[in-house]
Amino acid sequence: MGLPDFYEVIEPEFASFVLPNATxxxxxxxxRWLEGPVWMADWNCLLFNDIPNDRTMRWSKADGVSVWRAPxxxxxxQYRDTGGRLISCSHRGRCVYRTEYxxxxxxxxxxxxxxxxxxxxxxxxxxxxxxxxxDPLYGILNDFEGGRQTSExxxxxxxxxxxxxxxxxxxxxxxxxxxxxxxPDERRLYVAETGDQSQAxxxxxxxxxxxxxxxRRLSGGDIFHKVSPGMADGFRVDEGxxxxxxxxxxxxxxxxxxxxxxxxxxxxxxxNLCFGDxxxxxxxxxxxxxxxxxxxxxxxxxxx
Numbered sequence: 131m132g133l134p135d136f137y138e139v140i141e142p143e144f145a146s147f148v149l150p151n152a153t154x155x156x157x158x159x160x161x162r163w164l165e166g167p168v169w170m171a172d173w174n175c176l177l178f179n180d181i182p183n184d185r186t187m188r189w190s191k192a193d194g195v196s197v198w199r200a201p202x203x204x205x206x207x208q209y210r211d212t213g214g215r216l217i218s219c220s221h222r223g224r225c226v227y228r229t230e231y232x233x234x235x236x237x238x239x240x241x242x243x244x245x246x247x248x249x250x251x252x253x254x255x256x257x258x259x260x261x262x263x264x265d266p267l268y269g270i271l272n273d274f275e276g277g278r279q280t281s282e283x284x285x286x287x288x289x290x291x292x293x294x295x296x297x298x299x300x301x302x303x304x305x306x307x308x309x310x311x312x313x314p315d316e317r318r319l320y321v322a323e324t325g326d327q328s329q330a331x332x333x334x335x336x337x338x339x340x341x342x343x344x345x346r347r348l349s350g351g352d353i354f355h356k357v358s359p360g361m362a363d364g365f366r367v368d369e370g371x372x373x374x375x376x377x378x379x380x381x382x383x384x385x386x387x388x389x390x391x392x393x394x395x396x397x398x399x400x401x402n403l404c405f406g407d408x409x410x411x412x413x414x415x416x417x418x419x420x421x422x423x424x425x426x427x428x429x430x431x432x433x434x
Contacts, residue, residue: 136395141247144383144392148371152425158187158195163180163275163363164416166208166252168216169406176406176414177216178421179205180219181275184222189234189421203227204276206269206363207309207402211292212259219250221269221276225260226250226290228258239290239297245282252309252364252402256316256345257433261290263302264307264321266283287321289345300348309364309373313371313386314431316340320354320361320373334361334382336375355388364402364416368428374413376400383414396422405430 136154139145155184161183175190177198185200199205203220212216218349224247225240225348238261238365240247249269254262265286271280280352286302287310301307301321319339325332338354341347355362360378367373372391373384380396382402399417404413407423410430 138393138395139391140393141385141391143385145232147383147392147428148394149425149427154394155423156187157421159420159425161419161421162420163205163401163418165401166218167325167402167404167406167414167416167421168208168210169184169404169410169414170210170216171406172214176210176404176421178414178416179208180383181206181221185294186218195421201235206250206275207263209253211255212257212272213259217253217261217311219253219263221251223248224270224279226253228262228292238286238292242283242288242297244284248281248283248285249279250275254310254312256312256343259292261292262310263288263318264291264304264310266304266306266308266324268324269328270307286347296422298346299302301339301351303351305329309362311365311367311373311378312341312431314366314369315434316345319348320365320367322365324361324363336373338363338366338388355384355390357382361397363400366404367431368405368430369431371427371431374403375400380417381413 161180164181176343186198186202188198204222205218207219226238251264259284269276287300289298305326306324308324310321325334335356336354339348340350357377364375371386380395383392400417403415
């Protein structure tokens with residue numbers, strides 16, 4: 131059985147990562163701009179954000195799509211902490227907040243050295259419980275995704291320790307840090323540089339850092355891969371360390387060596403994605419105004 135036309139096999143190994151009888155499914159459409167998908171295994175559902183509509187949405191096989199939280203403080207990237215609580219980045223609140231077990235919302239961090247954060251964009255949680263997030267300016271540059279506000283500091287990548295309360299700048303040589311993901315062994319951190327989009331030719335590529343000193347220091351930061359067409363916004367890593375990245379023409383699969391090995395083509399720009407559902411082998415894809423999903427022959431990476 132041959133592969134469907136929406137797959138593009140660039141390197142032969144990609145053919146073994148996908149399934150010839152698995153189709154792209156449309157789970158919901160009619161949104162404005164989707165972001166922040168996160169699988170809630172104990173609830174058997176996906177949460178994701180419709181940013182311009184200021185709401186967090188819920189999808190489940192049993193109930194389809196519904197509104198889970200509105201307003202959401204123009205939430206963007208999301209992840210679960212080691213206790214299963216939802217960690218969210220807020221454009222309007224210029225903060226990272228946590229949803230507690232009883233549903234109450236706790237602001238974890240909204241400033242650094244007395245100055246407000248810009249607009250936290252995406253987030254991951256390391257196995258030691260530390261929360262890593264990007265803080266570009268995008269969410270406060272216009273009124274579409276949170277409302278114009280004044281930046282008080284340069285874009286940066288942060289590490290927050292919820293136990294000690296320490297907030298540390300891990301890298302600040304970005305024009306626009308965006309999506310981020312750890313390798314399966316957490317020895318590498320991938321970060322999207324989506325650049326200063328007011329420039330004619332913004333810096334846009336994925337960088338890779340070595341995680342050192344027990345997760346308290348990064349080194350490196352070289353260019354790992356440049357997505358084309360478009361740019362890498364959000365991405366996730368599978369069990370073998372392959373990066374599944376957003377792109378203008380769909381989802382790109384990138385090897386640990388930084389080589390593009392294949393694509394899942396879609397009719398809209400992809401912003402972010404995550405693995406979930408049974409065996410963590412279904413890819414949920416936020417593409418502009420539509421939520422898609424497809425089963426793969428790969429499983430998403432789990433915490434070590």
